[in-house]
Amino acid sequence: MKGLNQRLLRQGLDRCLSLALRPGTALPLRLITCDGVQHDFGPEPRVTVRLQGPAALRSFLSPSLDRLADAYVHGRFDVDGPVDEVVAVAAALAQAASGRSGALARLLRIEQHDRSLDARAIAYHYDVSNAFYQLWLDPALVYSCAYFPTGQEALEAAQQAKLDHVLTKIGLQPGERLLDIGCGWGALALRAAQCFGAQVVGITLSKNQHALACEQVQRAGLADRVELRLQDYRELDPREGLFDKITSIGMFEHVGLAHLGDYFRKIQALLKPGGLVMNHGITTTDPGNGAAPLGADAFISRYVFPHGELPHIGLVLQRMQEAGLEALDAECLRRHYERTLTLWSQRYEAQSDAIRTQVDEQTFRIWRIYLAGCAYAFAQNWVSLYQVLACQAGADAQLNPTPWSRAYMYPTGAGCVRLSVPAGGPRPRPI
Numbered sequence: 001m002k003g004l005n006q007r008l009l010r011q012g013l014d015r016c017l018s019l020a021l022r023p024g025t026a027l028p029l030r031l032i033t034c035d036g037v038q039h040d041f042g043p044e045p046r047v048t049v050r051l052q053g054p055a056a057l058r059s060f061l062s063p064s065l066d067r068l069a070d071a072y073v074h075g076r077f078d079v080d081g082p083v084d085e086v087v088a089v090a091a092a093l094a095q096a097a098s099g100r101s102g103a104l105a106r107l108l109r110i111e112q113h114d115r116s117l118d119a120r121a122i123a124y125h126y127d128v129s130n131a132f133y134q135l136w137l138d139p140a141l142v143y144s145c146a147y148f149p150t151g152q153e154a155l156e157a158a159q160q161a162k163l164d165h166v167l168t169k170i171g172l173q174p175g176e177r178l179l180d181i182g183c184g185w186g187a188l189a190l191r192a193a194q195c196f197g198a199q200v201v202g203i204t205l206s207k208n209q210h211a212l213a214c215e216q217v218q219r220a221g222l223a224d225r226v227e228l229r230l231q232d233y234r235e236l237d238p239r240e241g242l243f244d245k246i247t248s249i250g251m252f253e254h255v256g257l258a259h260l261g262d263y264f265r266k267i268q269a270l271l272k273p274g275g276l277v278m279n280h281g282i283t284t285t286d287p288g289n290g291a292a293p294l295g296a297d298a299f300i301s302r303y304v305f306p307h308g309e310l311p312h313i314g315l316v317l318q319r320m321q322e323a324g325l326e327a328l329d330a331e332c333l334r335r336h337y338e339r340t341l342t343l344w345s346q347r348y349e350a351q352s353d354a355i356r357t358q359v360d361e362q363t364f365r366i367w368r369i370y371l372a373g374c375a376y377a378f379a380q381n382w383v384s385l386y387q388v389l390a391c392q393a394g395a396d397a398q399l400n401p402t403p404w405s406r407a408y409m410y411p412t413g414a415g416c417v418r419l420s421v422p423a424g425g426p427r428p429r430p431i
Contacts, residue, residue, distance in 0.1 A: 029089050031060070047081035047089045063093040064295030065373070066302070073303065073365045083349060083372040084342070091376060094294040130185075130212050132358045136347040141185035141212075144250035144280065145337040145385050155343045158336075163191040166247060169329070169389050169409050170276040171401065172196045176244035179203075179270060181233050182251025186213030186226070193225040201243070203231040234262075238269045246270060246277040253282050257289060257309045260316070264323035273392055274401050277325065280387045282337070284310040292382045296373060303366045313386050326393040328402055329409075334384040341375035 026042030033051045051057060052075060059071035068090045071077055079086050130141075137143055138156045146158035147165045166188065172178060174197030180189050183202030186209075192198040204210050210230045217226045233251075246267055255263045267277055284290060289312050291297030301308065311319075317327050348355065348371055356364050377383050391400045402408070 027089055027092055028085065047079065047086050050078045052076055052078065063097050065090055065094050066295035066298035068093070069299045069369050072369060073362055075361065083345060083368060084375065087369070087372045087376045091294060098294060128363065129358055130208050132355065135351045135355050135358065136344055140187040142187045143184055145333055146340040147333065148336055148339055151339065158340070163188050166249065166278055166280065166387070167192055167196050168411060169387070170245045170247065170278050171408070172198050172245055175199065177241070179243040179246045181246065181248040183213065183228060185209050186216055186228060188247060188249060189226050189228065190216065190220055190222065193222045194220065200226045202226065202228045203233060205230070205232060233266060236266065236270055242272040243270055244272055244275045246275070248278070249280045251281065252279060253308050253310060257311055260311060260319040261323055264320050264325055268324045268392060271392060274398050275391065276401065277390050278387060279390070281385065282310055283313045283316060283384050283386055285381055285384050287312050287314060289315055292377055296377060296382070300370065304370045310383060313384070316386070316388060320388065320390055321393065324393050325390040326400070327388055327390050328400065329389040329406065331387045332384060333387060334378055334381065337385045338375055338378035341371055341378060345371040345375055
């Protein structure tokens with residue numbers, strides 16, 4: 001019986017090679033079955049896959065990123081090797097087996113969204129545990145694309161630079177009222193109050209994030225300047241007060257393609273005339289607003305971001321204009337997010353033992369592949385990220401308060417100067 005199993009496994013390996021690999025293709029991959037049958041897909045393999053049973057071979061007969069990741073997450077095979085190379089090998093297998101370009105492999109997927117569904121999706125992703133995120137994010141727990149002025153900064157410095165870059169772009173002034181949609185653990189809200197002297201309202205749907213962020217506001221002594229709410233953006237009422245500035249960092253990915261117009265109309269209604277809004281979010285590079293290719297989107301939707309959808313930057317700008325917002329500036333930060341995710345993945349690998357004490361093995365594997373896989377997706381230009389600065393649209397010149405030059409976005413000697421509101425009212429920061 002053992003000899004029969006070995007012959008079947010060898011036949012399976014041969015079929016895997018014939019289906020997955022085109023003539024002349026070589027991969028740095030070694031595959032070892034549970035019976036010890038070994039095959040190298042190329043010279044000097046740097047990635048080793050160890051099948052835990054015959055059924056695991058099915059994932060390699062018609063490999064896609066979601067099938068391979070699903071099998072790994074469920075322990076049907078183990079893998080040795082640098083995680084970035086693991087993802088690159090998986091993508092090469094999927095591409096070779098598909099015989100199609102990434103653009104042709106994309107499938108349009110329209111998700112349904114409502115307040116209850118979105119709240120559950122946010123909880124699924126962000127309420128793993130605060131301790132889990134603290135092991136691999138920067139100390140301020142900024143869970144969004146960092147900003148690397150030279151490309152050489154450490155993660156901590158790059159995340160602080162991102163916060164300052166956003167707040168400088170919107171020209172935030174002392175005493176102004178800022179709304180931060182999707183405030184996370186409160187890093188931007190704290191920075192806006194401490195260094196720019198703003199009055200901040202932050203909203204999130206994550207209970208874990210809200211609890212820790214409120215603690216950090218209290219520890220910083222900023223309860224009089226920062227109010228954090230467990231609230232859906234759709235519940236905000238313009239009659240309760242408008243905002244001088246609005247930021248949305250890494251949140252609109254959860255809105256849904258069908259609701260982008262409603263999202264931007266809500267922002268437009270909450271913004272004071274002469275105010276500015278910054279939307280910072282991930283976009284697809286597919287002009288048809290399709291999903292990431294080779295099965296990557298299916299894995300992310302199933303395990304990491306349920307019901308998430310990515311629009312193309314063209315659709316973003318169109319929906320903003322239709323909602324009464326004029327786009328003043330758009331900056332592509334795709335390289336910055338690739339670098340951010342690479343650093344997150346490296347930190348995750350370095351903390352793997354500690355992370356395994358916080359989550360079960362399946363969750364550990366999901367996030368391991370997710371972080372490395374997303375870094376690969378940004379590197380391949382499957383997805384991108386844009387910061388879009390906008391104001392209310394109209395003929396009135398007072399609606400656009402920005403200087404004529406973009407130079408104000410890149411001040412020399414920028415840094416955090418912790419502001420206190422002086423007697424007689426706040427003084428403006430120079431732009």
